[in-house]
Structures are given as structure tokens and as C-alpha cells.
Amino acid sequence: MNTLTIENLSKTYPNGTEALQSISLELTDGMFGLLGANGAGKSSLMRTLATLQEPTLGTITFNKNDILKNPDAIRHTLGYLPQEFGVYPKISAQEMLNYLGILKGLENKKERKEQVNALLEQTNLYQQRKKSVATFSGGMRQRFGIAQALLGNPKLIIVDEPTAGLDPTERNRFLNLLSEIGENRIVILSTHFVEDIRELCTNMAIMGQGKIITKGNPNELISTLKDCIWTKMVEKNEVLHLKNRFQVISTKLIGGKTQLTIFSKTVPNEGFEPKMATLEDFYFTKSNL
Structure with a gap:
């Protein structure tokens, strides 16, 4: 069982904006939904958990490791799909995943190739593996994003606004994919779409103005x-x-x-x-x- 503990986390930017104010959460294996309007502080929290920025105050521990003092404790087991991610324009999806696998420490070439192909199959992209990710549709690109996030079998996965801009068919396909990966790991789904949380998550929190407004099981809250x-x-x-x-x-x-x-x-x-x-x-x- 994995455990992520966030205590009194605050983030104030140099311009004085209080993006996070005393956030406290404890997460275990399964899908956790973070719901809030644009500007609620969700992305600031996700970036802080991914060690892309340091908080002003507070602590974060993952499986009893202090990730602020030792960021590698979470980086080695983290899968992250941000709102937007760049790709090299002329590199195929297969080559891109192989390259990212090397960066994630998958040193064995045979095992890396097997994992890359398995993830392309899981995300229904194997037939497009030779195509450049830059030519993918929005839904295909998001599925590729999940494939790269799953490299190395991470124990914590963060997905930030993953269904924004997707048509209904791609949205359903993407949500089904997310539901498959939520076992034996923590998956944090940050979104402003209520339907995404309702369909996937057993626990959730609502954010507003950098604070946790409420948290609990969706059905119990309803x-x-x-x-x-x-x-x-x-x-x-x-x-x-x-x-x-x-x-x-x-x-x-x-x-x-x-x-x-x-x-x-x-x-x-x-x-x-x-x-x-x-x-x-x-x-x-x-x-x-």
C-alpha cells in the first residue's frame, strides 16, 4: 500500500499570489479526484507534488520519504501528465517512448522495448507507433501522455486536466484507460469536469482559492x-x-x-x-x- 501525505502545504509566488494555503491530504492506492475551477490552485499543487517547484511552507512524504528533502524518492516512481507537454516534431511515438524510457532508467534494451510496445498496445496506439506524436489528434496525444507516464511502472501518477478539449468519444476512451491503471498505485486526477470525478474516483477533494474546501467519498458527499x-x-x-x-x-x-x-x-x-x-x-x- 502506497501512502502520500501532504501537511500544511503553502505556496506564495514572488508577486504575492497565494496559490496554495495550508493544504493537508492523505492519499492511498486508488483514484483520487481533485476538483476545482481554473485558478483554484490545482496545477500549483500538482507541480509541487511533482517536485517541479518548491512550496513556501509544509511537508510532503511519500511512503515515509520526505520528498522535499529528497526529491528523487518520488521522481524515481512518478508518472506525470501535465496539461500541456511538448514533443519533438520528427520523432515517432515508439522512438519517443524508448527515449523517455532511457531517461527513466530503463537500461535493459529488451525489457524497455517490451514495455514500450505493451504501453502502445494498452493505449491503443500500436498501429500508429511509427507516426510522429506531433501529428496525433488531441485524444491520441493524451493517450500517448498516459503511456509515457506509465513507463517504469510508477507508484504515483499525476494527471492534470487530461480531458480538456477532447471530443466525447476520445474522452470516454481516455477515462476507461485511466480506470484500468488505478490499482496498486495512487492516481491523482486534477480536473474542473465534475463528470470525470464522478465516474472514476472513490475519494476526492474540492479546491477553491488555493484551499481545500471539502473532501471525502463522492457518494457520501452527495x-x-x-x-x-x-x-x-x-x-x-x-x-x-x-x-x-x-x-x-x-x-x-x-x-x-x-x-x-x-x-x-x-x-x-x-x-x-x-x-x-x-x-x-x-x-x-x-x-x-
């Missing part, structure tokens, strides 16, 4: 909203009036009318109907506080 979510179709000119009266957590324009969703512990008695709570409702409830 259950705290039982009998508290209500919805109603209203005319556009009613929205502002109702926002002044109720805790509106989301609005959606449908056929010229607005679907209003509110949080209320009591029956609103305003024509609202009860709605089964979702993780999206929970997220909006917390992010609108």
Missing part, C-alpha cells in the same frame, strides 16, 4: 444533500427575484426558459420540485458559498 435540492423552470425575468430569495446553485437555459436549481433544507413552496442530488449539485453548492 448524500449530505438529500432532500435539499429543488428545481423549477422559470421565465428569464423571474431569475433575479428568485436569486434574491433562495440559494441558487445553478441555472441552465432550456428552450427559452431558465431551469433554476436551489439548495434549501425546507420545502420552498414556490412551485419547486424535489431533485435527486448529483455530484455537480454538491460542487456548485460548495463553490457558491
Whole structure:
């Protein structure tokens, strides 16, 4: 069992921006979702965990190793897929993975080749192995990103906003791939898409303004909203009036009318109907506080 412990982690940039404020989390094997809007601090946390930047305060230990004092303790067993990554324009996917395998310390040529080919098969890229990664579609490039992250059988994998910009088919393919790799290792999925967390993760945290707003099991978090979510179709000119009266957590324009969703512990008695709570409702409830 792998364990990643983050205690009182803070990061203040030279311009005074407090990107992280006293973050504390303990993660074990499985998929962990980190949910938050753009600018919430997710990428700053991911870069800090990947030892790409140092925190201002706090500690990070991985399997009892202090990775701030000894970054190699995590670098040797880390797979990282950032939001964007560059590739050499004329190198094939197979050659690129082989090169990255050398950098990761896979010295045995035969074993390295076997692992590269196995990862290309796992990510459904083997037929395109001779093509340059620079020519890949967005979804293919993300799958290649997972292949390189899995080189060396890492015990900690960090993926940052992996489904942004993917079409529905590629998104489903990518999420299925992620779900396959979440056993016997820690996988941190950082995203602003609620659906990614709901479909994959057994534990999660919501970030906002560099802080952890709440954390827990998605289903247990949703259950705290039982009998508290209500919805109603209203005319556009009613929205502002109702926002002044109720805790509106989301609005959606449908056929010229607005679907209003509110949080209320009591029956609103305003024509609202009860709605089964979702993780999206929970997220909006917390992010609108």
C-alpha cells in the first residue's frame, strides 16, 4: 500500500499570489479526484507534488520519504501528465517512448522495448507507433501522455486536466484507460469536469482559492444533500427575484426558459420540485458559498 501525505502545504509566488494555503491530504492506492475551477490552485499543487517547484511552507512524504528533502524518492516512481507537454516534431511515438524510457532508467534494451510496445498496445496506439506524436489528434496525444507516464511502472501518477478539449468519444476512451491503471498505485486526477470525478474516483477533494474546501467519498458527499435540492423552470425575468430569495446553485437555459436549481433544507413552496442530488449539485453548492 502506497501512502502520500501532504501537511500544511503553502505556496506564495514572488508577486504575492497565494496559490496554495495550508493544504493537508492523505492519499492511498486508488483514484483520487481533485476538483476545482481554473485558478483554484490545482496545477500549483500538482507541480509541487511533482517536485517541479518548491512550496513556501509544509511537508510532503511519500511512503515515509520526505520528498522535499529528497526529491528523487518520488521522481524515481512518478508518472506525470501535465496539461500541456511538448514533443519533438520528427520523432515517432515508439522512438519517443524508448527515449523517455532511457531517461527513466530503463537500461535493459529488451525489457524497455517490451514495455514500450505493451504501453502502445494498452493505449491503443500500436498501429500508429511509427507516426510522429506531433501529428496525433488531441485524444491520441493524451493517450500517448498516459503511456509515457506509465513507463517504469510508477507508484504515483499525476494527471492534470487530461480531458480538456477532447471530443466525447476520445474522452470516454481516455477515462476507461485511466480506470484500468488505478490499482496498486495512487492516481491523482486534477480536473474542473465534475463528470470525470464522478465516474472514476472513490475519494476526492474540492479546491477553491488555493484551499481545500471539502473532501471525502463522492457518494457520501452527495448524500449530505438529500432532500435539499429543488428545481423549477422559470421565465428569464423571474431569475433575479428568485436569486434574491433562495440559494441558487445553478441555472441552465432550456428552450427559452431558465431551469433554476436551489439548495434549501425546507420545502420552498414556490412551485419547486424535489431533485435527486448529483455530484455537480454538491460542487456548485460548495463553490457558491
